[in-house]
Amino acid sequence: MGMTITEKILARAAGRDRVAPGELISARVDAVLGNDITAPLAIREFEKIGVERVFDKDRVYLVPDHFTPNKDIKSAEQAKEMREFARRQGLTYYFEVGRMGIEHCLLPEQGLVGPGDVIIGADSHTCTYGALGAFATGVGSTDLAAAMALGETWFKVPESVKFVYEGELPEWVGGKDLILYTIGDIGVEGALYQAMEFTGPAIANLSMDGRFTMANMAIEAGAKNGIIAPDIRTLEYVQGRTIRPFELFASDPDAVYARTITYDVSKIEPQVAFPHSPDNTRPVTEAGRVEIDQVVIGSCTNGRMEDLRLAARVLERRRVHAGVRLIVIPGTQEIYRQAMEEGLLAIFIQAGAAVSTPTCGPCLGGHMGVLARGERAVATTNRNFVGRMGHPESEVYLTNPAVAAASAVLGRIAHPGEVV
């Protein structure tokens, strides 16, 4: 009986020939990740264990990205705790403000994650790296602490669900729409405790940036991980980039899945997730007239180059609606620099947008774009839970970057075709 890509990666990390869904295994981790919210708690737990050093100073990644540049004294204290730990432990991959990025944009870009890796991060969107053919999953701070000490952790091997995307993507439809459509179909608990494996011709044609977006939101369906088998496009992305040798895995033809779901992407329109759940989706043409106060283009979901290029295509020679604040956040310093060189930042600023240093701030209602009571935002972020971007009586609508940009121009949720 064959195995899925998820099972194969976990089996190798556990030093076994095979593993089966439901089994509890102990597996070594290739890298662990923490941020300025989750790492301080992990550091305090780590220090209770009684080991002097982390398991490998090259494999513990710390990224201050949530409340940085620090929004207040308490968050500054948290960032300091993490910074001092990184110095004390001599961590190779600590990224200071000015050299950092949103963790899930930064790690792939810097080659710190690669195909076949097992990675845990104290952030739920760690599942992003599944786009490279890695097993990557989010954990809490205590799990991070234990893994920082041991270089291993335990997993329950998940069942896999196979998603096959057939057909050609229509214009303005990308990875964000595929994953929103999927979550809308199966629901926010549709893949609870499971692995979501994304396959099919439309995935083969999807850019790496689009794949990161899809794997990123697997957690919004309750999944343990999202994963895409590496192909030529993956190899082009990782070669010359990854800091460690990598190994390619693919599911066997006779691998066993909990179920297989097939979609024809040619019938999928740009999607909007209405408040207050990522599964409350509908096509943008059925959104009705939803007037908005703010638009955020960025986050670990859609703050990459392709996203900024799409937004710029819609915003070029246009102005943000007088009643709207548009905030654009490149995912990393490198994306920021590239966007500057390509002239995208000039387009955003001329349109009337605020362009920010990389931060997760507005996505989780932390800072840099918190909503007041009754305000509505269109965002390329990943969650629209109650109070996610600020006041519990504010609303967040999730879309792709082109829809977000068109909405910024028209002051209401809009299809990019209405603007371009």
Add this chain to the structure above:
Amino acid sequence: MHLEGSAWKFGDNIDTDVIIPARYLNTSDPAELAKHCMEGADPAFAGKVQPGDIIIGGNNFGCGSSREHAPLAIKGAGVSCVIARTFARIFYRNAFNIGLPILECPAAVEGIRTGDRVAVDAAAGKIKNLSTGAEFEAKPIPPFMREIIAAGGLIEHVKRKVAK
């Protein structure tokens, strides 16, 4: 382990932003977090909950962020146990890791209303609604999770491993 308290019932998909909004995550002190526990669903909860009380959730309790601050806020508020139909997987793991007992039991979720007195034997997975007399059996806790509980949480479990 005998737990007893009044039930507070919530719906499906209670997410981590509802349990502890991110704006309060500039601290990880459970007592501070507890002041805002469940604020997104019931702003008055933190002021009314009593030590020992039990949260009843629906499907997918704790979905969303990996923030351990969510179970810490619940524990910090004095809640002794969470019973739900299903839990989101990161929350499930985090709760065990920090020593917050949680049980999956669809029948108990049906059979308990807000305000009912509930008694729980977490180790045996037995739940009793003292107000109605109804008894429920939760899904057994996997042996590995019981090891973590027996050790006093994940860090104690790891300490023993490191000491070997």
